[in-house]
Amino acid sequence: MKMRNLVYLAAATLIWxxxxxxxxxxxxxxxxxxxxxxxxxxxxxxxGEGRFLPSIGILDxxxxxxxIAGMMGEFKSLDPASFAQYQNKFPEIDxxxxxxxxxxxxxxxxxxxxxxxxxxxxxxxxxxxxxxxSHEVLSVMGAAHIPVVMIDxxxxxxxxxxxxxxxxxxxxxKEEQAEAFVKFYEENLSKVTxxxxxxxxxxxxxxxxxxxxxxxxxxxxxxxxxxxxxxxxGGDNIFGDTIxxxxxQVSVEQVIVTDPDVYITTAIGSAGLDSETNARRIVLGAxxxxxxxxxxxxxxxxxxxLPLLSAVRSKQVYSVWHHIYNNPINVFALQAxxxxxxxxxxxxxxxxxxxxAFFERFQAVDLDGVYWVGLNDAPSQ
Numbered sequence: 001m002k003m004r005n006l007v008y009l010a011a012a013t014l015i016w017x018x019x020x021x022x023x024x025x026x027x028x029x030x031x032x033x034x035x036x037x038x039x040x041x042x043x044x045x046x047x048g049e050g051r052f053l054p055s056i057g058i059l060d061x062x063x064x065x066x067x068i069a070g071m072m073g074e075f076k077s078l079d080p081a082s083f084a085q086y087q088n089k090f091p092e093i094d095x096x097x098x099x100x101x102x103x104x105x106x107x108x109x110x111x112x113x114x115x116x117x118x119x120x121x122x123x124x125x126x127x128x129x130x131x132x133x134s135h136e137v138l139s140v141m142g143a144a145h146i147p148v149v150m151i152d153x154x155x156x157x158x159x160x161x162x163x164x165x166x167x168x169x170x171x172x173x174k175e176e177q178a179e180a181f182v183k184f185y186e187e188n189l190s191k192v193t194x195x196x197x198x199x200x201x202x203x204x205x206x207x208x209x210x211x212x213x214x215x216x217x218x219x220x221x222x223x224x225x226x227x228x229x230x231x232x233x234g235g236d237n238i239f240g241d242t243i244x245x246x247x248x249q250v251s252v253e254q255v256i257v258t259d260p261d262v263y264i265t266t267a268i269g270s271a272g273l274d275s276e277t278n279a280r281r282i283v284l285g286a287x288x289x290x291x292x293x294x295x296x297x298x299x300x301x302x303x304x305x306l307p308l309l310s311a312v313r314s315k316q317v318y319s320v321w322h323h324i325y326n327n328p329i330n331v332f333a334l335q336a337x338x339x340x341x342x343x344x345x346x347x348x349x350x351x352x353x354x355x356x357a358f359f360e361r362f363q364a365v366d367l368d369g370v371y372w373v374g375l376n377d378a379p380s381q
Contacts, residue, residue: 023039023040023041024039024040025037025038025039025040026038026039026040026170028149028167028170028171030124030149030150030151030167031124031150031151031152031156031160031163031164031167032124032132032150032152034132034148034150036147036148036149037147038118038119038147038149038171039118040170040171040172040173041171041172041173041174042067042118042119042171042172043067043118044067044068044069044115044116044117044118045067045068045069045117045118045119045120045121045171046068046069046070046071046099046112046115046117046119046120046121047068047070047071047072047121047129048072048107048120048121048122048123048129048130048131049071049072049074049075049122049123049127049128049129049326050071050072050073050074050075050076050083051074051075051078051079051082051128051323051326051327052071052121052123052151052326053065053068053071053075053086054082054327054328054363054364055151055153055164055165055168055327055328056068056168056172057362057363057364057365058165058168058177058178058181058328058362058363059165059168059169059172059174059177059178059181060172060174060177060364061361061362061363061364062364063090063364064090064364065086065090065092065093065096066092067172068093068096069096069097069115069116069117070096070097070098070099070111070112070115070117071096071098071099072098072099072100072101072102072107072128072129073098073100073101073102074101074102074103074128074129077101077102078102078128078268078323079270079272079285079286079323080270080271080272080273081270081271081272081285081286081287081288081369082270082285082286082323082365083272084272084286084287085286085287085365085366085368086364086365089364089365090364097111097115098111099111099112099115100129102128103128103129104128104129104130104131104134107129107130107134107137109136109137109140109141112141112146113140113141113144113146117146118147119146119147119148119149119171120141120146120147120148120149121148121149121151121168122134122148122149122150122151123150123151123152123153123154123326124150124151124152124154124155124160125152125154125155127154127326131150132150149167149171151163151164151167151168152164153325153326153327153328153330154225154325154326155224155225156228157225157228157229157325157330158189158228158232158330158331158334161185161328161330161331162182162185162186165178165181165182165185165328166178166179166182180361181328181362184357184358184361184362185328185331188331188332188335188354189331189334191335191346191349192232192233192334192335192338192346192349193232195345195346196232196234198345199234199342199345202234202235202236202341203234203235203236203260203261203262203341204235204236204238204258204260204261204262205230205235205236205237205238205260205261205262205263205264205341206218206220206237206238206239206255206258206260206262206263206264206311207220207221207226207227207230207237207239207264207265207266208220208221208263208264208265208266209221209226209247209265209266209322210266210268210322211265211266211267211268211281211282211300211319212268212269212280212281212282212300213268213281215280216249217251217252217255217303217304217305217306218249218250218251218252218255219247219248219249220239220243220247220248220249220250221237221239221243221246221247221266222237222239222240222242222243222244222245222246222247222248223237223240223241223243224245224246225246225325226266226320226322226324226325227240227246229320229324229330229333229334229337230264230337230341232334232338233334233337233338233340233341233342234338234341234342234345235262235337235341238258238260252303252304252305252306253305255305255306255309256305256308256309259309259310259311260309260310260311261310261311261316262311262316262317262318262340262341263301263309263311263312263316263317263318264317264318264319264320264337264340265282265297265300265317265318265319265320266282266319266320266321266322267281267282267283267284267285267293267296267297267319267320267321267322268281268282268322269281269282269283269284269296270283270285270286270288271283271285271286271287271288271369272286272287278296279299281296281300282296282297282300282319283296284319284320284321284322284369284370284371284372284373285321285323285369285370285371286365286368286369287368287369288369288370289369289370290370290373290377293319293370293373294373294374294375294377297317297318297319297373297374297375298375300319301317301375312375315374315375315376316340316375316376317374317375317376318336318337318340318372318373318374318375319372319373319374320333320336320337320371320372321333321371321372324371328358329355329358329371332351332354332355332358332371333351333371333372335349335351335354336351336372339351340374351372355367355371
């Protein structure tokens, strides 16, 4: 990112000076611990990740698009099927200026300022956009008097999802709707955590991330991000203690030697991608049927060496939509994992029904796909 220093900052300040709205000035503490002063309710925001749009939809299921002055472009490129849902219902989404493509390096702070937002919403730990360590971006935004609020569904998903929705609710003047969602979310989280004491044995789990992104098996996940789901659901991540960060490459031979009880993957295939790309990936998410998802999961287990695994032979193989790591549906994916790992303890859990209720109550688009699948699931009738 190149900055225009004094000339640019002077222009940014001038732009901000002409963009003011009446409201209450409040000081919020965001999920990174930063104190942020902002006028609420805001009218226009920029999204440091376009995939935050469904979270805005929790608070305004009538039309979340109307709040967005600019956003990153990774929503369309990484999750085209979900983006198409919004595009079909809210065609004006195509008019939203893009402030970057699919990573922080492409984020244009100049464009971000030019669209004149009341606030910027960034992910605390970055990922596909700027975050709490993007000091140059934050400096320029501060000079332009644009408040930046950090939210998080990625680093501490179950702790920070309620906090993030409450922050968005305060910013948007939708606090009552935020509290309704938080109550729903925490009730569903409790359905897993309240029974943790009943778990006496933890099955070993191999967690493979982004199946098909690379040709070689396997990109393994440690105890961060989706690794936290395995731990909270009562599993023992076989590479959790050996991977220092989020992901690391392991060989198929390492997986065979450990021979996990359960094999869980994350799916980056999408109904919006071409068939050649999807042929290498597991397909989940919007506009995907359970049969399609299960067939793609079965195909992924035909890779060299994997049929030797006990989990594959016994069909203890599952997949979750990869984008749960950046979305409040994380709690329902957690329920699915808990039920896979401990079917007796969590026999009465119905994550599919809870996901349907979430879409009905808190989303701008309808539920039209599946977001997790098991190799042993019964075929559709």
